[in-house]
Amino acid sequence: MTTVEPEQAPAASGAVAAVVVRGLVKRYGRLLAVDHLDLDVPAGSVVGLIGPNGAGKTTTMSAITTLLTPDAGRIKVFGHDPDLEPREVRRLVGWMPDFFGLYEGLTCAEYLDFFAAAYGLAATVRRSRVGDLLELVDLTDKRDTDVAGLSRGMQQRLGLARTLVHDPSLLVLDEPASGLDPRARIDLREILLELARQGKTILISSHILAELGEMCDRVAIVQHGRVLAQGTPDELKAASRGTTSVQARILGGPDAVQRAVAVALDGGALQAVGQGPTLFAELTGGEDAAADLLALLVGAGLRVVSFAERDGGLERLFLSVTDGGRS
Amino acid sequence: MRAVNPVLRRELVERWRSRRAPVTLTLYLAVLGAIMYLLYRVGVAMLDAQFGFGVDAASAGPVLGRFLIEGLFFFVLLLVLFVGPGYAAAQISGERERRTLTLLQVTLLGPLQIVLGKLGAAVAWLTLLVTAAVPLGAAAFFLGGFGLVDLLRGGVYLIVIAVAIAAMGLGISSLTKRTTGSIVLTYGLVLTLVLGTFFLSAVEAVFRATRNAHVPTPVALYLNPFFGLADAVNAARPMFFEAGGLPSPLGLLGQALPEARMVDEAMMGGAIAGEVVEAVPVPVEEFESAPLVPGEEPPPVVIAEPDLPPPMVAPDAENFRPGVRPDAGPPVWLIVMLLYLLMGLLGLLVATRRLRVTEPRSRVSATAGSPPRPGAPAPAAAEPGRWERAP
Numbered sequence: 001m002t003t004v005e006p007e008q009a010p011a012a013s014g015a016v017a018a019v020v021v022r023g024l025v026k027r028y029g030r031l032l033a034v035d036h037l038d039l040d041v042p043a044g045s046v047v048g049l050i051g052p053n054g055a056g057k058t059t060t061m062s063a064i065t066t067l068l069t070p071d072a073g074r075i076k077v078f079g080h081d082p083d084l085e086p087r088e089v090r091r092l093v094g095w096m097p098d099f100f101g102l103y104e105g106l107t108c109a110e111y112l113d114f115f116a117a118a119y120g121l122a123a124t125v126r127r128s129r130v131g132d133l134l135e136l137v138d139l140t141d142k143r144d145t146d147v148a149g150l151s152r153g154m155q156q157r158l159g160l161a162r163t164l165v166h167d168p169s170l171l172v173l174d175e176p177a178s179g180l181d182p183r184a185r186i187d188l189r190e191i192l193l194e195l196a197r198q199g200k201t202i203l204i205s206s207h208i209l210a211e212l213g214e215m216c217d218r219v220a221i222v223q224h225g226r227v228l229a230q231g232t233p234d235e236l237k238a239a240s241r242g243t244t245s246v247q248a249r250i251l252g253g254p255d256a257v258q259r260a261v262a263v264a265l266d267g268g269a270l271q272a273v274g275q276g277p278t279l280f281a282e283l284t285g286g287e288d289a290a291a292d293l294l295a296l297l298v299g300a301g302l303r304v305v306s307f308a309e310r311d312g313g314l315e316r317l318f319l320s321v322t323d324g325g326r327s
Numbered sequence: 328m329r330a331v332n333p334v335l336r337r338e339l340v341e342r343w344r345s346r347r348a349p350v351t352l353t354l355y356l357a358v359l360g361a362i363m364y365l366l367y368r369v370g371v372a373m374l375d376a377q378f379g380f381g382v383d384a385a386s387a388g389p390v391l392g393r394f395l396i397e398g399l400f401f402f403v404l405l406l407v408l409f410v411g412p413g414y415a416a417a418q419i420s421g422e423r424e425r426r427t428l429t430l431l432q433v434t435l436l437g438p439l440q441i442v443l444g445k446l447g448a449a450v451a452w453l454t455l456l457v458t459a460a461v462p463l464g465a466a467a468f469f470l471g472g473f474g475l476v477d478l479l480r481g482g483v484y485l486i487v488i489a490v491a492i493a494a495m496g497l498g499i500s501s502l503t504k505r506t507t508g509s510i511v512l513t514y515g516l517v518l519t520l521v522l523g524t525f526f527l528s529a530v531e532a533v534f535r536a537t538r539n540a541h542v543p544t545p546v547a548l549y550l551n552p553f554f555g556l557a558d559a560v561n562a563a564r565p566m567f568f569e570a571g572g573l574p575s576p577l578g579l580l581g582q583a584l585p586e587a588r589m590v591d592e593a594m595m596g597g598a599i600a601g602e603v604v605e606a607v608p609v610p611v612e613e614f615e616s617a618p619l620v621p622g623e624e625p626p627p628v629v630i631a632e633p634d635l636p637p638p639m640v641a642p643d644a645e646n647f648r649p650g651v652r653p654d655a656g657p658p659v660w661l662i663v664m665l666l667y668l669l670m671g672l673l674g675l676l677v678a679t680r681r682l683r684v685t686e687p688r689s690r691v692s693a694t695a696g697s698p699p700r701p702g703a704p705a706p707a708a709a710e711p712g713r714w715e716r717a718p
Contacts, residue, residue, distance in 0.1 A: 091435065101430040114337050119434050
């Protein structure tokens with residue numbers, strides 16, 4: 001077996017590229033899931049893929065992890081093409097899907113041991129590796145528990161341990177925090193930060209923005225199969241300056257909210273959506289724009305209960321970058 | 328030492344930790360045991376009816392023994408076809424349903440390794456089913472009427488057929504999304520192979536009979552697992568009823584075998600008439616019994632194959648040797664077995680192909696959005712270096 005040398009990728013800015021994606025296209029029938037997507041993941045970094053459901057995050061991750069063949073475009077994982085050299089890529093990549101594949105009747109230790117064996121690890125190596133991983137994800141006391149009996153958070157941690165059985169350099173984690181309670185989410189973040197400290201490259205996706213803000217070195221915002229913006233969180237913040245998000249609660253049911261959406265769009269909002277009784281709007285300009293919108297809503301006879309500028313952070317950034325970029 | 332296929336190991340652990348396998352095995356043996364007991368009673372009753380009451384059990388032993396062992400083979404195959412395919416049919420679609428299939432595919436296990444692991448588990452299960460039935464033949468072993476070769480050939484045949492069907496089940500399992508669909512399709516296939524071939528054969532026989540007098544063995548029967556089994560255990564006897572054999576299901580099926588595969592009629596007649604054939608020394612004197620029917624000078628029978636194994640137990644088996652026949656014509660059981668092996672291989676091939684995730688690049692560039700310009704080199708594979716920038 002040859003050791004795999006991470007290759008200097010031409011497109012990355014000086015740093016060694018863990019993943020380079022160029023012009024990735026994938027169609028499912030008539031649906032264009034990924035539309036000329038470009039992505040850079042420098043080695044040793046934590047990169048967040050942010051986008052709503054159906055944005056193409058999972059498809060992109062599947063292509064990186066050799067699980068599907070793209071219709072067009074090129075991918076390099078440490079210099080290897082997942083399509084042409086799947087074994088090399090599989091050896092280097094640990095993949096955690098947005099579901100937990102359960103083998104009933106296996107204990108946690110056996111579950112990990114099975115996957116370690118599937119990666120061709122010798123029995124002696126497996127024994128110590130399984131012990132280490134259970135300790136890392138804090139499941140040592142669940143060692144001999146049936147995997148079916150684990151809580152969602154524990155399953156998620158065991159799933160993370162599974163992606164690590166062959167000591168991969170790159171972790172591809174698809175929505176790892178979805179469905180976790182806050183406590184479990186913090187535990188997961190701790191483990192991921194520890195892995196990042198150990199030098200693992202991590203590509204992580206989410207549609208819940210808050211959980212990625214603090215731990216990502218870089219963020220790529222994906223919608224409709226394209227990366228709309230990527231860079232460090234600071235860079236993206238700077239790019240989104242000059243817009244304001246507001247939310248308003250409107251009385252009068254869905255019709256009133258729809259009317260409010262129309263009013264906001266007519267009034268020059270970059271984007272406006274109704275969600276339940278609440279209107280979310282993205283405006284060009286600062287506080288003046290927000291005040292103008294309120295005046296318009298009230299002027300249109302809508303009954304506004306509350307009106308507030310939304311707390312910024314990544315969520316606002318996301319809204320502004322995704323839909324501001326389209327219109 | 329080479330490591331055990333991890334998929335196989337996991338399947339075995341999972342199977343034997345669940346309650347399903349032991350329960351299935353117990354039920355299977357209970358049903359088979361009950362059938363064997365019934366067959367024994369039926370056999371004795373038929374012998375009584377044929378020869379009158381007070382038949383000497385020892386002299387009729389081999390006839391009863393053969394009846395029992397043919398019944399055992401028939402019902403083991405029937406039950407294995409009932410219990411076996413479901414397991415295989417659930418294996419790949421089951422992984423898909425549990426969402427573990429992609430987790431396996433992303434490891435270094437190749438599609439073939441996954442499929443072979445699954446097949447290995449099916450082989451272990453089916454071999455267990457067949458071998459667990461052996462003790463139920465104990466009564467028949469004691470009565471005799473068949474040779475060790477019959478047993479071994481029948482056993483190997485059973486396992487091969489069962490494994491081949493399991494391999495087809497794996498292929499079907501790899502094609503379906505849901506386990507229920509896979510199981511329905513697999514049992515549908517088994518039914519077609521068992522009953523569909525009978526139906527086709529009947530149609531063929533009738534069709535041929537209307538055209539000429541000679542009706543050869545219908546072609547479709549060569550796909551019927553029971554038909555091959557009848558040949559494998561030498562169940563074919565011409566006019567068996569008149570000759571004194573008992574009508575086992577396999578014996579009935581054997582009637583359709585090509586004539587060359589039939590056990591010699593004269594030998595059967597001689598055996599039942601109680602003639603001592605060519606003075607084969609009978610080792611245990613006290614077992615010698617009076618002939619059932621006084622015979623009227625049958626022609627001396629020459630035993631064609633002197634190197635056959637000795638009969639199992641009963642001394643009367645020395646003059647009742649239904650396994651003996653001038654081996655002529657191509658062995659039907661071998662043909663059936665080969666056909667099944669081919670179909671099983673096809674199943675494995677399908678499963679292996681379906682488990683492959685990354686298609687060869689050439690197919691991708693053919694389906695890629697823009698058609699390649701004539702004369703231009705193939706876009707992706709030919710220039711692996713030129714991928715940096717998409718326009």
